[in-house]
Amino acid sequence: MALERDRLDVDILFVGAGPGNLASVIRLADLCQERGGEPPAILVVEKAAEIGGHQLSGAVMNPIAVAELIPDYRENGFPFDSEVTQEGAYFLTPKRAIKFPITPPQFMNHGNLICSLSDVVKWMAEQAEARGIEIYPGFPAAKLLFDGDRVVGVQIQDRGIDKDGSEKGNFEPGPEIYAKCVVLGEGPRGSCTKQLLDAQPQLRGANPQIYATGIKEIWKIKPENHVPGRVIHTMGWPHDAETFGGSWIYDMKDHMLSIGFATGLESPSPYNDPHDKMQRFKLHPFVRALLDGGELVRYGAKTIPEGGLFSQPRLYTDGALLVGDSAGFCNGERLKGIHMAMKGGMLAAETIVDALAKDDFSADGLKGIEDRYRESWAYAEHRNSRNFHQAWKWVQKMPRWLGWARQAPFFLNTGLAMITGGRGLQKMITAEEDYKHMRKLSELTPAQLANKEKVEYDNKYTFDKVTAVDFAGSRHETDQPHHLVVADTDVCTDRCTEEYGNPCEHFCPAEVYEMVDHPDKPGKKKLMIHHENCVHCKTCDIADPYARITWTTPEGGDGPDYTRM
């Protein structure tokens, strides 16, 4: 029997309280006030227990969008640590850090702001609430509701179901929230966005979205090692020649350091382990010297949508708009998405105002967002990087004996793109889903097979995943169904162990997946899921070689605590 659920009706529903949606509600409230008349009923729902609790980014923010949104943002107390005053880019070998004589344009950050996205989002929520917007934290949108092809709302995750699926004493069915327009800004690989793109594959971009997983830590360091306004990026070690990615090191205030390492998920290695790369990176003499005598304060992980323009989905459909990381508003080349997300949100708000005036939230009524986007600086920025990350596929096709010279086509394309307005070597470089790049164990070289060793953890500079999760503050009700849904766990036992060596044990940065001795099949392993460790990065939903893992929303408020991240 179908559950009876409470029903709530609003005009515009925003799913996710990230920088895209919050910029959108602020802009929408301002435009509605200028227009006068009865304001629409606007609601924002957010899965984190507190606003900003699930927000993680480097972050160096280009202030172009916030300056458009709230011109006196600095006088209004916009939270940032410092302006960027010096930057450097390095290529790392195992022992040396070789500084680029000139900082590549992608890494130029003068005038940008070092900040915490979690703090920025809290501030944006205050700005929105001051405009009368209601924001409900602890409300994860579990299911997108359709009427035929039209998006009409979301169903919030139920609360109080035990691990076997039975109702507990505190059971509360999640309400259904209906709206004329639903704006999906759920972050990378949003679960409602995924449902929408599965239901309406015609909305998908020309390329699938491709991702890197960024591991971020905040360290309290010695005052003599701290340089306010400093921004460092590195390439090279500990990545091998065929793995995409690199690092950031940003000096925050109060002698804090944001240090992070991004690892491309199109790695051919089933042992690709973003957490391990990060721990190794900290042991490089160049990095280790900065951390000397310091202590770990926070840990977290997030996937970064790096596919750029060609991976963006269509931004509108009947009854819905897409913004932020969910819509690929991220410049992977510059490792920046906050300003793009905000701009996408503002364009959505302007589109909604038109739709309100005509009372038309059909795809026709919302398609104006595409024209607005094409005329914006965000589109021009995306166009200038449109063939960036996907050119990495050529590196993986070059003969291994070339070593680091294998990266030549990627850098040739990047350099050429700078003088051809983003074109590079081809009009459009195609991409395929990250997991399709993973090679079977039988296809690995002996050196690749041996490359599954993890760094030794000293609990001073390097930490195992379970210890690291403590620094993410991740908490989940244990007696609930796993929110990591694996379609067929027999595949883990019978095929994956043999074919790929169970890569989930490697790519998950929170040790959620563990293969344990199978109780019924001697000599075989069985998947155990420690869902309570999950830091909501979505890597597993993207990197599983059989694409059987679906990240779903746990009970409202569960997940990491990304304060200051």
Ligand code: SF4
């Ligand atoms: Fe990330 Fe998936 Fe691991 Fe959760 S289970 S931390 S979403 S990889």
